[in-house]
Amino acid sequence: MTADGKSLIARVRSGEPEAFTSFVEQYQPLVYRWSIGLVYDRDEADDVMQEVFVRAYRKIGSFRDDGTMEGWLYRITSRVAGKHRRKQKRRSLLGELPAARPSREVYTTDPGGRVDREQALALIRESAAALSHRQREVFDLVDLQGYSPVEAGEMLALKPVSVRANLFKARASVRRAILTLHPRFLEQQR
Amino acid sequence: MTCEECLEAVSGMSLQESVSDPQIRKHWEECKDCSHVLTVVATAERDFSELLKQQSSVRSPSHTAETAVSRVKRRRLGIVVSAFLVTLLAGTLWIAWVRVVVPAARETVELTSNQHLTETLELKCLSPSDAGTLISPYVRANGSLYYLPTGGLRVITVKATPEEMKTVKSLLGRFDAAPAGSCRIGGTP
Numbered sequence: 001m002t003a004d005g006k007s008l009i010a011r012v013r014s015g016e017p018e019a020f021t022s023f024v025e026q027y028q029p030l031v032y033r034w035s036i037g038l039v040y041d042r043d044e045a046d047d048v049m050q051e052v053f054v055r056a057y058r059k060i061g062s063f064r065d066d067g068t069m070e071g072w073l074y075r076i077t078s079r080v081a082g083k084h085r086r087k088q089k090r091r092s093l094l095g096e097l098p099a100a101r102p103s104r105e106v107y108t109t110d111p112g113g114r115v116d117r118e119q120a121l122a123l124i125r126e127s128a129a130a131l132s133h134r135q136r137e138v139f140d141l142v143d144l145q146g147y148s149p150v151e152a153g154e155m156l157a158l159k160p161v162s163v164r165a166n167l168f169k170a171r172a173s174v175r176r177a178i179l180t181l182h183p184r185f186l187e188q189q190r
Numbered sequence: 191m192t193c194e195e196c197l198e199a200v201s202g203m204s205l206q207e208s209v210s211d212p213q214i215r216k217h218w219e220e221c222k223d224c225s226h227v228l229t230v231v232a233t234a235e236r237d238f239s240e241l242l243k244q245q246s247s248v249r250s251p252s253h254t255a256e257t258a259v260s261r262v263k264r265r266r267l268g269i270v271v272s273a274f275l276v277t278l279l280a281g282t283l284w285i286a287w288v289r290v291v292v293p294a295a296r297e298t299v300e301l302t303s304n305q306h307l308t309e310t311l312e313l314k315c316l317s318p319s320d321a322g323t324l325i326s327p328y329v330r331a332n333g334s335l336y337y338l339p340t341g342g343l344r345v346i347t348v349k350a351t352p353e354e355m356k357t358v359k360s361l362l363g364r365f366d367a368a369p370a371g372s373c374r375i376g377g378t379p
Contacts, residue, residue, distance in 0.1 A: 020259060025251040032247040046247055053258040058265075120234035121241070128238070143204065144239040168202040175231055179197050182227045 005069065012060050024053055030070065031077055037140035038081035040129055051080045074155040082133050123177040131170055138163055139170035191217040196224050205232050306333065307355050313344040316366045321346045324365060325358045 008026075011019030031052050036045035055076050063072050131139060134156075141152040142163070149163045156163070196217045200208045208214050208228070218225050247254075313321055318338045325348065329336055334350040348358050 017255070017259060021252050021255040024255040024258070028247060028249075028251045028254055032245070033243065036245050037242050042245060042248075045245070046249055049247060050249070050254060050257060053254055054261045054265075057258045058262045117230070117233055117237065120230045121237045124231075124234040124238050140242075143235060144242060171203070172201045174235075175201050178231050178234060179201060179227060181230070182193065182197060182223055 006065060009060065009063065009065075009069070012057075020057060023056075027069070027073055028053075031073055033145070034074060034077045034140075035081060037144065038078065038133070038136060039084060040125075044084060048077065048081050048084050051084075052077050055080065068154070071155040071157075075157065078133075078137060078156065085133060120178055124174055127174040127177050128170075131173055135166050135170035135173070138166040139174060142167055143171065193217075193221060193224050196221070197227070200228060200231070205235065306349050306351060308347065308349045309355065310345050310347040311359070311362060313346060313362070314366050316362070318344065318346045321362060321366065324361055328357045328361070329354055 008019055008023055012023050028049065032045060032049045035048040035052070036042065039045050039048055052073065056073060059076075063069070128136060128139065137156060138152060141147045141155065142149055147155070149160050149167065152158075153160045153163045158166075191213050196214055199211070199214055203211075205228075209218075218228060249257075311321075316324070322336055322338055325336060325346075328334075329348060329350045332351055332354070334348075334354050336349070337347040339345055339347070348355065350358060
Protein backbone atom coordinates (compact mmCIF):
# COMPACT_ATOMS: atom_id res chain seq x y z
CA MET A 1 0.00 0.00 0.00
CA THR A 2 1.23 3.48 -0.84
CA ALA A 3 2.16 6.06 1.78
CA ASP A 4 -0.84 8.15 0.70
CA GLY A 5 -3.12 5.16 1.16
CA LYS A 6 -1.78 4.49 4.65
CA SER A 7 -2.09 8.14 5.57
CA LEU A 8 -5.70 8.18 4.32
CA ILE A 9 -6.57 5.11 6.39
CA ALA A 10 -4.91 6.66 9.46
CA ARG A 11 -7.04 9.77 8.98
CA VAL A 12 -10.19 7.67 8.59
CA ARG A 13 -9.30 5.82 11.79
CA SER A 14 -8.87 9.10 13.61
CA GLY A 15 -12.46 9.94 12.64
CA GLU A 16 -11.99 12.67 10.04
CA PRO A 17 -15.22 12.85 8.00
CA GLU A 18 -13.47 14.31 4.94
CA ALA A 19 -10.97 11.47 4.96
CA PHE A 20 -13.75 8.91 4.88
CA THR A 21 -15.39 10.73 1.97
CA SER A 22 -12.07 10.58 0.10
CA PHE A 23 -11.82 6.91 0.96
CA VAL A 24 -15.30 6.26 -0.46
CA GLU A 25 -14.52 8.30 -3.57
CA GLN A 26 -11.48 6.13 -4.15
CA TYR A 27 -13.10 2.74 -3.63
CA GLN A 28 -16.79 3.20 -4.49
CA PRO A 29 -16.48 2.33 -8.24
CA LEU A 30 -14.56 -0.82 -7.38
CA VAL A 31 -16.93 -1.91 -4.62
CA TYR A 32 -19.93 -1.23 -6.85
CA ARG A 33 -18.38 -3.26 -9.67
CA TRP A 34 -17.80 -6.17 -7.31
CA SER A 35 -21.29 -5.84 -5.86
CA ILE A 36 -23.02 -5.89 -9.22
CA GLY A 37 -20.87 -8.85 -10.26
CA LEU A 38 -22.19 -10.75 -7.25
CA VAL A 39 -25.87 -9.77 -7.12
CA TYR A 40 -26.58 -8.82 -10.79
CA ASP A 41 -29.08 -6.14 -9.84
CA ARG A 42 -28.37 -2.41 -9.73
CA ASP A 43 -30.56 -1.55 -6.75
CA GLU A 44 -29.31 -4.51 -4.77
CA ALA A 45 -25.74 -3.64 -5.73
CA ASP A 46 -26.31 -0.12 -4.36
CA ASP A 47 -27.58 -1.58 -1.09
CA VAL A 48 -24.67 -4.00 -0.86
CA MET A 49 -22.19 -1.22 -1.60
CA GLN A 50 -23.71 1.01 1.08
CA GLU A 51 -23.54 -1.75 3.66
CA VAL A 52 -19.92 -2.48 2.72
CA PHE A 53 -18.96 1.10 3.54
CA VAL A 54 -20.94 1.00 6.77
CA ARG A 55 -18.95 -2.06 7.84
CA ALA A 56 -15.70 -0.62 6.52
CA TYR A 57 -16.19 2.55 8.58
CA ARG A 58 -17.05 0.55 11.68
CA LYS A 59 -14.23 -1.96 11.31
CA ILE A 60 -11.47 0.17 9.80
CA GLY A 61 -9.62 -0.21 13.09
CA SER A 62 -9.30 -3.96 12.47
CA PHE A 63 -7.68 -3.52 9.04
CA ARG A 64 -4.08 -4.71 9.13
CA ASP A 65 -1.66 -2.57 7.20
CA ASP A 66 0.23 -5.59 5.89
CA GLY A 67 -2.79 -6.66 3.77
CA THR A 68 -4.27 -4.93 0.74
CA MET A 69 -7.24 -2.65 1.16
CA GLU A 70 -8.77 -4.17 -2.00
CA GLY A 71 -8.64 -7.65 -0.52
CA TRP A 72 -10.07 -6.47 2.79
CA LEU A 73 -12.91 -4.60 1.07
CA TYR A 74 -13.58 -7.49 -1.30
CA ARG A 75 -13.99 -9.92 1.59
CA ILE A 76 -16.49 -7.55 3.21
CA THR A 77 -18.31 -7.19 -0.12
CA SER A 78 -18.42 -10.94 -0.56
CA ARG A 79 -19.88 -11.49 2.92
CA VAL A 80 -22.45 -8.72 2.52
CA ALA A 81 -23.45 -9.90 -0.96
CA GLY A 82 -23.69 -13.52 0.21
CA LYS A 83 -25.95 -12.49 3.06
CA HIS A 84 -27.97 -10.33 0.69
CA ARG A 85 -28.37 -13.15 -1.82
CA ARG A 86 -29.55 -15.52 0.84
CA LYS A 87 -32.10 -12.98 1.96
CA GLN A 88 -33.47 -12.34 -1.48
CA LYS A 89 -35.77 -15.14 -2.53
CA ARG A 90 -36.65 -13.56 -5.77
CA ARG A 91 -34.46 -11.04 -7.44
CA SER A 92 -34.49 -9.51 -10.83
CA LEU A 93 -31.58 -10.49 -13.03
CA LEU A 94 -29.40 -8.16 -14.96
CA GLY A 95 -31.37 -8.99 -18.08
CA GLU A 96 -34.22 -6.82 -16.86
CA LEU A 97 -32.04 -3.76 -16.83
CA PRO A 98 -32.13 -1.27 -19.68
CA ALA A 99 -28.32 -1.27 -19.72
CA ALA A 100 -28.20 -4.99 -20.21
CA ARG A 101 -28.05 -4.73 -23.93
CA PRO A 102 -24.75 -4.82 -25.79
CA SER A 103 -23.16 -1.43 -26.25
CA ARG A 104 -22.98 -1.80 -30.02
CA GLU A 105 -26.19 -2.14 -31.92
CA VAL A 106 -24.62 -3.82 -34.91
CA TYR A 107 -23.18 -7.20 -34.33
CA THR A 108 -21.26 -9.75 -36.28
CA THR A 109 -23.93 -12.14 -37.31
CA ASP A 110 -22.87 -15.61 -38.11
CA PRO A 111 -23.40 -16.31 -41.80
CA GLY A 112 -25.41 -19.39 -40.89
CA GLY A 113 -27.46 -17.46 -38.39
CA ARG A 114 -26.83 -20.05 -35.70
CA VAL A 115 -26.20 -17.76 -32.81
CA ASP A 116 -26.05 -14.02 -32.45
CA ARG A 117 -24.17 -11.84 -30.07
CA GLU A 118 -27.13 -10.79 -28.02
CA GLN A 119 -28.25 -14.37 -27.62
CA ALA A 120 -24.77 -15.36 -26.50
CA LEU A 121 -24.72 -12.56 -23.95
CA ALA A 122 -28.10 -13.66 -22.63
CA LEU A 123 -26.86 -17.24 -22.37
CA ILE A 124 -23.72 -16.31 -20.52
CA ARG A 125 -25.65 -14.01 -18.18
CA GLU A 126 -28.12 -16.71 -17.29
CA SER A 127 -25.42 -19.30 -16.80
CA ALA A 128 -23.36 -16.96 -14.61
CA ALA A 129 -26.43 -16.12 -12.53
CA ALA A 130 -26.91 -19.81 -11.82
CA LEU A 131 -23.38 -20.27 -10.45
CA SER A 132 -22.73 -20.80 -6.77
CA HIS A 133 -21.56 -17.76 -4.81
CA ARG A 134 -17.93 -18.94 -4.71
CA GLN A 135 -17.83 -19.85 -8.42
CA ARG A 136 -19.39 -16.54 -9.34
CA GLU A 137 -16.78 -14.68 -7.29
CA VAL A 138 -13.91 -16.52 -8.94
CA PHE A 139 -15.32 -16.24 -12.47
CA ASP A 140 -16.01 -12.54 -12.01
CA LEU A 141 -12.60 -11.72 -10.55
CA VAL A 142 -10.47 -13.75 -12.96
CA ASP A 143 -12.32 -13.96 -16.26
CA LEU A 144 -14.33 -10.77 -16.22
CA GLN A 145 -12.13 -8.40 -14.21
CA GLY A 146 -8.74 -9.78 -15.16
CA TYR A 147 -7.26 -10.57 -11.76
CA SER A 148 -4.80 -13.47 -11.74
CA PRO A 149 -5.86 -16.63 -9.88
CA VAL A 150 -3.20 -15.85 -7.24
CA GLU A 151 -4.57 -12.33 -6.70
CA ALA A 152 -8.12 -13.69 -6.58
CA GLY A 153 -6.99 -16.26 -4.01
CA GLU A 154 -5.54 -13.51 -1.82
CA MET A 155 -8.73 -11.48 -2.09
CA LEU A 156 -10.91 -14.45 -1.29
CA ALA A 157 -8.55 -15.96 1.30
CA LEU A 158 -8.45 -19.13 -0.82
CA LYS A 159 -5.59 -21.34 -1.95
CA PRO A 160 -4.74 -20.96 -5.67
CA VAL A 161 -5.66 -24.61 -6.24
CA SER A 162 -9.17 -23.93 -4.89
CA VAL A 163 -9.43 -20.87 -7.10
CA ARG A 164 -8.48 -22.92 -10.15
CA ALA A 165 -10.91 -25.72 -9.30
CA ASN A 166 -13.78 -23.28 -8.84
CA LEU A 167 -12.77 -21.41 -11.96
CA PHE A 168 -12.74 -24.59 -14.05
CA LYS A 169 -16.25 -25.51 -12.88
CA ALA A 170 -17.52 -21.97 -13.36
CA ARG A 171 -16.14 -21.72 -16.90
CA ALA A 172 -17.54 -25.11 -17.84
CA SER A 173 -20.99 -24.10 -16.54
CA VAL A 174 -20.96 -20.68 -18.15
CA ARG A 175 -19.64 -21.81 -21.53
CA ARG A 176 -21.61 -25.01 -21.77
CA ALA A 177 -24.69 -23.30 -23.15
CA ILE A 178 -22.75 -21.54 -25.89
CA LEU A 179 -20.48 -24.46 -26.76
CA THR A 180 -23.48 -26.70 -27.29
CA LEU A 181 -24.47 -24.42 -30.16
CA HIS A 182 -21.60 -25.95 -32.11
CA PRO A 183 -23.00 -27.92 -35.08
CA ARG A 184 -21.53 -31.18 -33.74
CA PHE A 185 -23.52 -30.86 -30.53
CA LEU A 186 -26.63 -29.88 -32.42
CA GLU A 187 -26.27 -32.94 -34.63
CA GLN A 188 -25.89 -35.17 -31.58
CA GLN A 189 -29.03 -33.73 -30.08
CA ARG A 190 -31.11 -34.56 -33.17
CA MET B 191 -7.51 -32.48 -32.85
CA THR B 192 -11.25 -33.08 -33.24
CA CYS B 193 -13.97 -30.53 -32.58
CA GLU B 194 -15.03 -32.42 -29.45
CA GLU B 195 -11.46 -32.38 -28.08
CA CYS B 196 -11.12 -28.72 -28.90
CA LEU B 197 -14.39 -27.78 -27.16
CA GLU B 198 -13.57 -30.02 -24.19
CA ALA B 199 -10.21 -28.30 -23.79
CA VAL B 200 -11.67 -24.84 -24.18
CA SER B 201 -14.56 -25.35 -21.76
CA GLY B 202 -12.36 -25.01 -18.67
CA MET B 203 -9.38 -22.98 -19.93
CA SER B 204 -8.91 -19.26 -19.98
CA LEU B 205 -9.44 -17.93 -23.49
CA GLN B 206 -5.94 -16.45 -23.54
CA GLU B 207 -4.48 -19.84 -22.69
CA SER B 208 -6.56 -21.56 -25.35
CA VAL B 209 -5.46 -19.06 -28.02
CA SER B 210 -1.82 -19.60 -27.16
CA ASP B 211 -2.15 -23.40 -27.26
CA PRO B 212 -0.68 -24.45 -30.65
CA GLN B 213 -2.97 -27.45 -31.15
CA ILE B 214 -6.14 -25.52 -30.39
CA ARG B 215 -4.96 -22.62 -32.48
CA LYS B 216 -4.27 -24.92 -35.42
CA HIS B 217 -7.70 -26.55 -35.14
CA TRP B 218 -9.31 -23.17 -34.76
CA GLU B 219 -7.73 -21.98 -38.02
CA GLU B 220 -8.92 -25.06 -39.87
CA CYS B 221 -12.44 -25.45 -38.41
CA LYS B 222 -14.91 -22.66 -39.09
CA ASP B 223 -17.49 -24.04 -36.66
CA CYS B 224 -15.09 -24.13 -33.70
CA SER B 225 -13.65 -20.79 -34.69
CA HIS B 226 -17.14 -19.31 -34.74
CA VAL B 227 -18.24 -20.77 -31.43
CA LEU B 228 -15.05 -19.76 -29.66
CA THR B 229 -15.35 -16.26 -31.06
CA VAL B 230 -18.88 -16.12 -29.74
CA VAL B 231 -17.71 -17.26 -26.30
CA ALA B 232 -14.91 -14.70 -26.24
CA THR B 233 -17.19 -11.92 -27.44
CA ALA B 234 -19.94 -12.82 -25.00
CA GLU B 235 -17.55 -12.87 -22.05
CA ARG B 236 -16.05 -9.57 -23.11
CA ASP B 237 -19.50 -8.04 -23.59
CA PHE B 238 -20.58 -9.30 -20.21
CA SER B 239 -17.47 -7.90 -18.60
CA GLU B 240 -18.00 -4.55 -20.35
CA LEU B 241 -21.63 -4.54 -19.36
CA LEU B 242 -20.77 -4.97 -15.70
CA LYS B 243 -18.00 -2.41 -15.94
CA GLN B 244 -20.36 0.13 -17.47
CA GLN B 245 -22.71 -0.01 -14.52
CA SER B 246 -22.20 2.76 -12.03
CA SER B 247 -23.90 3.59 -8.80
CA VAL B 248 -26.47 6.34 -8.76
CA ARG B 249 -25.24 7.36 -5.31
CA SER B 250 -22.55 9.98 -4.98
CA PRO B 251 -19.54 9.03 -2.87
CA SER B 252 -20.21 11.89 -0.45
CA HIS B 253 -23.76 10.63 0.05
CA THR B 254 -22.51 7.08 0.53
CA ALA B 255 -19.95 8.27 3.09
CA GLU B 256 -22.44 10.42 4.99
CA THR B 257 -24.98 7.59 5.06
CA ALA B 258 -22.35 5.13 6.27
CA VAL B 259 -21.19 7.43 9.08
CA SER B 260 -24.73 8.23 10.19
CA ARG B 261 -25.71 4.53 10.11
CA VAL B 262 -22.71 3.55 12.19
CA LYS B 263 -23.55 6.28 14.72
CA ARG B 264 -27.19 5.22 14.75
CA ARG B 265 -26.27 1.57 15.25
CA ARG B 266 -23.89 2.46 18.10
CA LEU B 267 -26.63 4.57 19.67
CA GLY B 268 -29.02 1.69 19.11
CA ILE B 269 -26.69 -0.67 20.98
CA VAL B 270 -26.38 1.78 23.89
CA VAL B 271 -30.14 2.35 24.00
CA SER B 272 -30.80 -1.40 23.78
CA ALA B 273 -28.36 -2.07 26.63
CA PHE B 274 -29.96 0.70 28.69
CA LEU B 275 -33.46 -0.65 28.00
CA VAL B 276 -32.42 -4.18 28.90
CA THR B 277 -30.88 -2.93 32.15
CA LEU B 278 -33.99 -0.88 32.86
CA LEU B 279 -36.23 -3.84 32.18
CA ALA B 280 -34.10 -6.08 34.40
CA GLY B 281 -34.21 -3.46 37.18
CA THR B 282 -37.96 -3.06 36.84
CA LEU B 283 -38.47 -6.81 36.98
CA TRP B 284 -36.22 -7.09 40.04
CA ILE B 285 -38.05 -4.27 41.85
CA ALA B 286 -41.41 -5.78 40.93
CA TRP B 287 -40.20 -9.13 42.24
CA VAL B 288 -38.92 -7.74 45.51
CA ARG B 289 -41.72 -5.25 46.11
CA VAL B 290 -44.75 -7.04 44.74
CA VAL B 291 -44.29 -10.72 44.01
CA VAL B 292 -42.35 -11.74 47.13
CA PRO B 293 -44.57 -9.84 49.61
CA ALA B 294 -47.68 -11.14 47.87
CA ALA B 295 -46.34 -14.67 48.06
CA ARG B 296 -45.52 -14.23 51.74
CA GLU B 297 -48.95 -12.84 52.42
CA THR B 298 -50.53 -15.78 50.66
CA VAL B 299 -48.48 -18.21 52.71
CA GLU B 300 -49.38 -16.38 55.89
CA LEU B 301 -53.04 -16.27 54.97
CA THR B 302 -52.95 -19.96 54.25
CA SER B 303 -51.18 -20.74 57.51
CA ASN B 304 -53.48 -18.37 59.51
CA GLN B 305 -56.65 -19.98 58.29
CA HIS B 306 -58.67 -20.88 61.34
CA LEU B 307 -60.05 -24.29 62.12
CA THR B 308 -62.80 -24.91 64.59
CA GLU B 309 -62.96 -28.21 66.37
CA THR B 310 -64.79 -29.55 69.40
CA LEU B 311 -62.55 -31.79 71.44
CA GLU B 312 -63.84 -34.35 73.89
CA LEU B 313 -62.28 -34.35 77.37
CA LYS B 314 -61.69 -37.52 79.28
CA CYS B 315 -60.57 -36.28 82.69
CA LEU B 316 -60.07 -32.52 82.57
CA SER B 317 -62.97 -30.20 83.14
CA PRO B 318 -63.64 -27.75 80.34
CA SER B 319 -62.50 -24.82 82.51
CA ASP B 320 -59.23 -26.60 83.37
CA ALA B 321 -58.71 -27.40 79.72
CA GLY B 322 -59.40 -23.73 78.91
CA THR B 323 -56.85 -22.61 81.49
CA LEU B 324 -54.34 -25.06 80.04
CA ILE B 325 -54.69 -24.00 76.41
CA SER B 326 -55.48 -20.31 76.82
CA PRO B 327 -51.85 -19.08 76.41
CA TYR B 328 -51.74 -20.74 73.01
CA VAL B 329 -55.02 -19.45 71.58
CA ARG B 330 -54.89 -15.80 72.48
CA ALA B 331 -53.59 -14.19 69.31
CA ASN B 332 -54.65 -14.11 65.59
CA GLY B 333 -58.34 -14.20 66.48
CA SER B 334 -58.07 -17.64 68.06
CA LEU B 335 -60.26 -18.49 71.01
CA TYR B 336 -62.02 -21.28 72.81
CA TYR B 337 -65.58 -21.82 74.01
CA LEU B 338 -66.63 -23.50 77.22
CA PRO B 339 -69.91 -25.43 77.03
CA THR B 340 -72.79 -24.95 79.41
CA GLY B 341 -74.85 -27.80 80.72
CA GLY B 342 -72.08 -30.12 81.92
CA LEU B 343 -70.71 -31.46 78.65
CA ARG B 344 -67.05 -32.53 78.91
CA VAL B 345 -65.90 -30.90 75.71
CA ILE B 346 -64.11 -27.75 74.69
CA THR B 347 -64.51 -26.02 71.33
CA VAL B 348 -61.37 -24.41 69.96
CA LYS B 349 -61.03 -21.97 67.07
CA ALA B 350 -57.37 -21.73 66.10
CA THR B 351 -54.85 -21.84 63.27
CA PRO B 352 -53.60 -25.28 62.21
CA GLU B 353 -50.35 -24.73 64.12
CA GLU B 354 -52.18 -23.64 67.27
CA MET B 355 -54.64 -26.50 66.90
CA LYS B 356 -51.73 -28.91 66.75
CA THR B 357 -50.32 -27.48 69.99
CA VAL B 358 -53.72 -27.60 71.69
CA LYS B 359 -54.20 -31.24 70.75
CA SER B 360 -50.71 -32.08 71.89
CA LEU B 361 -51.30 -30.41 75.27
CA LEU B 362 -54.66 -32.06 75.81
CA GLY B 363 -53.14 -35.35 74.70
CA ARG B 364 -50.48 -35.06 77.36
CA PHE B 365 -52.78 -33.97 80.21
CA ASP B 366 -56.14 -35.45 79.32
CA ALA B 367 -55.34 -38.75 77.66
CA ALA B 368 -54.83 -40.66 80.90
CA PRO B 369 -57.68 -42.71 82.35
CA ALA B 370 -60.11 -41.05 84.71
CA GLY B 371 -58.56 -39.89 87.97
CA SER B 372 -55.02 -39.59 86.72
CA CYS B 373 -55.15 -36.08 85.25
CA ARG B 374 -51.96 -34.23 86.01
CA ILE B 375 -53.71 -31.08 87.02
CA GLY B 376 -56.38 -30.93 89.56
CA GLY B 377 -59.52 -31.55 87.57
CA THR B 378 -62.30 -33.88 88.58
CA PRO B 379 -63.15 -36.85 86.45
